[in-house]
Amino acid sequence: MSARPLDLLDLDRLLTPEERDVRDSTRRFVDARVRPHVAGWWEAGTVPARELAREAGALGLLGMQLEGYGCAGLGAVAYGLACAELEAGDSGVRSLVSVQGSLAMHAVHAYGSEEQRERWLPPMARGEVLGCFGLTEPDAGSDPGSMRTRAERDGDDWVLSGTKMWITNGTVADVAVVWARTEDGVRGFLVPAGAPGLTVREVPRKLSLRASVTAELSLDGVQVPADARLPGARGLSAPLSCLVQARLGIVAGVVGAGRECLETALRYTGERRQFGRPLAAFQLTQAKLADMTAALTGAALLAVHLGRIAEAGVLRPEQVSLGKLNNVRAALEVARTCRALLGGAGITLDHPVMRHMANLETVLTYEGTHEVHQLVVGQALTGIGAFR
Template sequence: MTQPTRPRPVAPLDLLDVDSLLTEQERDVQRTVRRFCSDRVRPHVADWFAAGDLPVRDLAREMGGLGLLGMHLQGYGCAGTSAVEYGLACLELEAADSGVRSLVSVQGSLAMYALHAYGSEEHKQEWLPRMAAGEAIGCFGLTEPDHGSDPGGMRTRARRDGPDWVLDGTKAWITNGSVADVAVVWARTEDGVRGFVVPTDTPGFTATPVPRKLSLRASVTAELALDGVRLPAGAELPGARGLAGPLGCLTEARFGIVFGAVGAARDCVETALAYTAEREVFDRPLAGYQLTQRKLADMTVALGTSMLLALHLGRLKDAGRLRPEQVSVGKLNNVREALAVAREARTLLGANGITLDYPVMRHASNLESVLTYEGTSEVHTLVVGQALTGHSAFR
């Protein structure tokens, strides 16, 4: 009697035929970034993570050559892609490592977006072409040691001194901070919060790398200190008034995270599928056990629904209809689900799952930071709650 033919396994996102929802151009962008990550990031990222460093300038120049930096912005050397294309790029970058995606997000969706949306024409001409090419690195100085979720409480001050501005204060957890050429710094003035373009070679500006990180280790993180930093009047971002400026930048960055978290989850699911297919326990593949298949099924459902949510939000953004609370839904759900997937994948890999020979523990560690930055899960929960009830629970 012949044995029945075993069904051919399907890739996790093929289960919902997600590829059919993408245009050929979107698929081409995704393939290009995936190739770049396979060739340039994946062979080295475990060593970068172990060393607690990232070759930011080398990677930025290569990413600039591919058009990945500020890719969703128009003009000034930027690629001008769609929101979905940018999201798919973030997905592939974070499938390699969250720190690599953070480099691109901070450069393009925070520093470059701030200059593009709120800067003067002089700011744009001076910085954006070089930043798009990866020749200049930017960072975004908003978070402070005592004011993360409540940026309105910032203590960094900018005061007038004749025609100049003088900045004093400290910013914390700043990605790219110690390698940046320019910092977009937010400070309180007599007229409210304002943004400033600060070349990092300005006297009084220092950036100190954050040591002993256990997460986002393949990323450069720094503390910025501004001690009497004197800037000309033209350093102010003329289009930003109040907290709406930096919060608008954060919404841009959170959108990339919505897709990026899907990439981390996908890499964990694919790793778990490959490992359990090869790993034998009690003389049969681990993948053949019911408990294993339940875990794999739950992980894949979480991945698929997160991907569909990301695509929906991307289509809304391209149509000009995406609202900040919808981005909060995406970040809240997709990062939370990705972290759960990474933890479950680790259990399937057993002791092997805690080593850098496999990516799942690295993803789980990184996602602990992604869960917190660009708005904690608690903050995004309250944003959604306010949208539903009309009542603010922040104060």
């Protein structure tokens, strides 16, 4: 392989030395702790989540974009670069980190009381305490406003009942941020693992994100004290704002998955010989490699640009939707094309391509389906909402 595809435009010029250090240290972590093992984790449908979380915490990767409480306080671009390296290892590993930091920790940081922040955020930043984010329900995925989970007052306490589905980190979480409908609108609650009435079941038989914990949370009259409610969270805008933060990680993260596939294809086509010469010597192969490099380079530029907008404090939800729409589509198409370039070898776990391809099918759906983000962008363009 004569060139790393994303180096052609010298993208490092857009980054600060600190951002490059974050990227490089995360890449070393992935090289040492993820790449040698992830195919086996994926095949077995397991992941050492707690062990990885502690190691990621030691590197400052958990809640890295948050200020104070033991968090690194880095910018959105640095966070995106870390997500790209984690997802180059596996989307499930990136999900572990981004759900912890951008969903669970961000919810506490943005909407929690000072007591809640002091209690939960420092051990979560160290990876000693894991969190999950309970918003999606079996009948309320793309339409979270239709959630059925309810929280009702019982004296000074709250009683929660309902079901949350597709919850990353669910079976290993020490605390769940659960969103529920109340008489005053949607509110967030911190529900500790093992609370009476809380049942957590791992989702079985997954064909994607297999190196990730995915669970169903059932709440049957779960009673929590008044101080379990996130006092600053009022309405559906609170959980949706958390999703905007997490989607920034996806926008950048999928570039890493696509890059891993493209670099694998470059190596393979340079070594594999057919008709007396390397596959990379054929015009059709080079055309595909060039097109994929163009798509991923554009996606990487978009990720950095959105990160800079976020750092300026002017990021809008529709901009993140455009980023997720474009970049996940680009990465998935790259993975599919690379799988074809590897031929039969592309369907085995000896190479990471089909694993990434399967994972990206889930990334296309979660935190807003492809179609939902199309409608968000469409509404921004036309001023007309087309969701109902």
